[in-house]
Amino acid sequence: MKYKLLHLIFIPYLIFSQELPEKEHYTYFDEIINLQNTDLSNGVFHKEKYRTINGNHHYYKVNKFFLGKVHYNNDVFSNTLIKYDLNNDNIIIKISNSSYLIFIxxxxxxxxxTIDNDIFINIADYGYSQILIDKKPIKLYKKNLINSYEKLNKKFSYTKFVNKSKYFINYNSEYFYVLKKKNLIKKIPQQKKIISEFYLLNKKLAKNNSDLFFTKLINLLNNNVNNAK
Structure with a gap:
């Protein structure tokens, strides 16, 4: 697998892109960089469609591009400017430092x-999922979700986004969400005692830091399995 530096600059496009209608906008870009011959030929242009206030947004962590890496169409693009749109579960790429060459x-x-040193994989039926524990027998993932609410103030309507993540695991080649304690016990009954005790002793942690709570729990279960071998 080869690594590529995604750093393309197209001055003619930057000069005229603001003058082009949306449909022609895509066609012009396609003509300039000959997208049909590149690994990014299936991207579409991104345009922000939500109005928000007070810095609220629907992106992973912050509303900015991170320097990351993406495995796309059997190639690896390093040093790539990436944003993760949680509301639509899309990866947004920015070409070079342009304000216009932004697409999904x-x-x-x-x-x-990889974005801000966090690794995500594309899992069927789950979409982009953050890897928290990537070792057997139990792998832990986080699905970064977001809820949207339409609001109205005295002057205009806007959208408010609220983060609401879920956790799921891969055990015995099966993916399933860890919604409640009984849900996890049902899937891993042989570790019922450990699971029940952990939930009982870590109620505060579960409320204040879900990532750490589930990471510690799954590590505990994995260690118990490995020590029993």
Missing amino acids: LKKSLVKKF
């Missing part, structure tokens, strides 16, 4: 990506 990658061609 086709999800079916994205295998994995």
Whole structure:
């Protein structure tokens, strides 16, 4: 697998892109960089469609591009400017330092990506999922979700986004969400005692830091399995 530096600059496009209608906008870009011959040929242009206030947004962590890496269409693009749109579960790429060359990658061609040192993989039926524990027998993932609410103030309407993540695991080649304690016990009954005790002793942690709570729990279960061998 080869690594590529995604750093393309197209001055003629930058000069005229503001003058072009949306449909022609895409066609012109396609003509300039000959997208049909590149690994990014299936991307579509991104345009922000939500009005928000007070710095609220629908992106992973912050509303800015991170320097990351994306595995796309059997290639790896390093030093890539990436944003993760949680509301639509899309990866947004920015070419060079342009304010105009911003587009959405086709999800079916994205295998994995790294953003702010966090690794995500594309899992069927789950979409882009953050890897928290990547070792057997129990692998832990986080699905970064977001809820949207339409609001109205005295002057205009806007959208408010609220983060609401879920956790799921891969055990015995099966993926399932860890919604409640009984849900996890049902899937891993042989570790019922450990699971029940952990939930009982870590109620505060579960409320204040879900990532750490589930990471510690799954590590505990994995260690118990490995020590029993």
